[in-house]
Amino acid sequence: MNRFDLSPLFRASIGFDHLARLMDSVSRLDEQALSYPPYNIERTAEDHWRITMALAGFAPEDLDITVTDRLLTVTGKAKRDEDANRYLHRGIAGRSFERRFELADHVRVDGAKMENGLLILDLVREVPEALKPRHIAIAAGAAKAPPILEGQKAA
Numbered sequence: 351m352n353r354f355d356l357s358p359l360f361r362a363s364i365g366f367d368h369l370a371r372l373m374d375s376v377s378r379l380d381e382q383a384l385s386y387p388p389y390n391i392e393r394t395a396e397d398h399w400r401i402t403m404a405l406a407g408f409a410p411e412d413l414d415i416t417v418t419d420r421l422l423t424v425t426g427k428a429k430r431d432e433d434a435n436r437y438l439h440r441g442i443a444g445r446s447f448e449r450r451f452e453l454a455d456h457v458r459v460d461g462a463k464m465e466n467g468l469l470i471l472d473l474v475r476e477v478p479e480a481l482k483p484r485h486i487a488i489a490a491g492a493a494k495a496p497p498i499l500e501g502q503k504a505a
Contacts, residue, residue: 387426387447397475398460401451406467407444413469415462422451422459424469456481 389403405413405426414425428446453473460472 386443386445387449389449394472399457399473401471401473403449403469403471404467405464405469406442408467408469410464413464415459415471417453417459420453420455420457422453422471422473424449424451424471 387403387405389401392400392402394400403424407429408426412427412429414423414427416423416425425448426446428444454475456477457473457475460474462469462471464470
């Protein structure tokens with residue numbers, strides 16, 4: 351697989367080292383693992399997203415949703431089927447899975463619900479007030495020079 355050289359990006363930015371880690375993890379993903387369970391990611395508003403996962407055969411108690419250090423993990427534990435030999439064809443997947451999603455800074459899971467075999471996760475970005483852009487006023491007039499102290503030693 352092709353490797354990306356991100357060193358020019360890192361020369362002009364600070365704090366984006368997690369981007370290299372993200373690129374490495376994406377390059378190591380297995381294609382088969384990407385196909386189950388199927389999911390959609392949609393943008394519902396400016397800072398709102400929705401992940402919809404098709405989980406036919408799973409009940410809410412079979413699922414575990416956790417968020418740790420900007421990593422959303424959805425895990426499904428398959429039920430043991432005692433009547434497995436009664437099937438002539440089994441096309442509905444019911445295997446255990448773990449799906450991970452990297453979250454950007456300040457993105458949190460706002461809610462989760464199960465509806466008609468679909469797990470729906472709503473996400474929202476809430477940037478703290480201290481980190482939002484703010485306007486800095488420019489004072490008009492001559493800048494005052496710091497006072498010059500003569501005859502005193504520097505401390």
